[in-house]
Amino acid sequence: MNRSRPRVLAAAALAVALSVTGCSTKATTSANGAAPGVSDSTIKLGMLLDLSGAFATSGKTSNTASQFAVDEINAAGGVCGRKIELVVRDHGYDVQKAVTAYDEVAPQVLGFLNVYGSAVTSALRDKIAANDVLVGLTAFAPTLLGDPHLIVVGSTYDIQAINSVDWMVREGMLKKGDTLGHIYMQGEIGENSLKGSTFAAEKLGLKLASRQIKPTDADLTSQVNAMKAAGAKAILLDSTAKQTAAVASASQAAGLDVPIMGNVATFATSLLSTAAGPALIKRYHRVSGIGLLSADTPAVKKLADAWKAKFGAQQPESGGAVVLAYLSTHLWAKIINGACDDLTRKGVLAARAKVTSFSIDGLGPALDLSDPAQPTSRASQIHRPDQGVYAGMKLVEDFKVSDLAKEYQVKAG
Structure with a gap:
């Protein structure tokens, strides 16, 4: 009997297996099997x-x-x-x-x-x-x-909303008894942000007026007019960048001269070169759980x-x-x-x-x-537009966790 034959067959089988899978023996196979997307190179x-x-x-x-x-x-x-x-x-x-x-x-x-x-x-x-x-x-x-x-x-959308409302109160943009307007997007972005603004409003003694929008909505005049009718002293915004411009322009047209605070996705650098640019520079801030490219x-x-x-x-x-x-x-x-x-x-x-x-x-x-x-x-930065800095945003407040954000109980999925 040829005792080396089983070893030869085993080696041959291994070589065939490797050629079929395209995997290297160096750490791409295990008891769990070969992973998709991994090759020698x-x-x-x-x-x-x-x-x-x-x-x-x-x-x-x-x-x-x-x-x-x-x-x-x-x-x-x-x-x-x-x-x-x-x-x-x-x-x-x-x-x-x-x-x-x-x-x-x-x-x-x-x-x-x-x-x-x-x-x-x-x-x-x-x-x-x-x-x-x-x-x-x-x-x-x-x-x-x-x-x-x-x-x-x-930070999650609800915590970003809490930190941003807390900042507006600390900066004197809102005070107890004022109405906070919240224009929020349909779906998980806006609905989770609304949980945060609702929590912050209750804790800080604010009234809350909210209106929902869809990602595809282009004209937000009616939502802005609703904020004006409610007596909003500031607007919290969850939207696309184009919708941010629409809100800023509609607010200016309506004579609603109040701060606008948008979440991290609400800004694009090119907005500062549009007709909405001056209104954004005057009224808009952004809350973000990540840093600035101009830091x-x-x-x-x-x-x-x-x-x-x-x-x-x-x-x-x-x-x-x-x-x-x-x-x-x-x-x-x-x-x-x-x-x-x-x-x-x-x-x-x-x-x-x-x-x-x-x-x-x-x-x-x-x-x-x-x-x-x-x-x-749970930390957020506050930014504001500035055409003189790279990517159009400058730092207003560095990463901070508000006391309300520390208190808030995040509900995981």
Whole structure:
């Protein structure tokens, strides 16, 4: 009997298996099986973005910034000896298109670097859980918390609303007994923000007048007139960037000279060059759970300088999207580097669980990722438009957690 024959057959079988799967023996297979999107030379990550719908301004910037960060990481050697490659699809902020895109991309990738939109993510949660895949988000709904498959970076919509109302009261824009107007978007963005404004109004002795809008609404005159009729002394706004311009213009036309506070997605740099620009500069502020591209820190200056070197005088439409995408991509690199011995989806989830904190100076607050059921931060910055600074936004108040935000009980999904 030839005792070496079983070894020869085993070696041959292994060689065939490797050629069929396209996997390397170095940390791409385990008891959990080979992972999609992983080869000897590349790790593929998915991106489902709004490149043509209501939030295309931010979605396009997110796409460019993620690739920018990937190029930087790859130039420094990549992760686990491999280059990151992105597989991008446009869902146009349409849930059904997002489901179709997810089904196409999921078999090709190790995980999803970015899924854009709270409503989109909610529609995909069963598929994400079934695939046991890690997903980074451009979404801040508290209903997405509590799921180890999802990464929500920064403060949630309800906390952003609380911090912003608290700031307006501290700045004397609102006082006890005043009416706060809230124009909020249909769906998880606005409805969760409304929970925050309702909580803050009750705690601070404010009246609340609210009106709902759809992402596709263009003329917001009736909503602004309703705010005026209610005697609103300030307006909290959850909308697209174009709708922010519509609210500012309608407020000016109606003689409603009150502060407007928008969430992180409500601004685009080019708005300052439109007819609404002067009204925005006079009345508008933005609350954000992530940092500014014009921040005065070494890390942000390095990012801004590199962006300018690549894109020249063309400023990003959404500096916030640049910061979030850049920060999130480097967070993903850290997670994957912790899974080099098990580059499977389960291995990546296990590596994510070991990353309990993350920060890049100036790009955001220190993130606490230790408990998926809690926001990674409760801090917010306040920004305001300024044509003289890069990406059109300057800092008014640095990251702060209001006492109300500390008290507020976030309800995870």
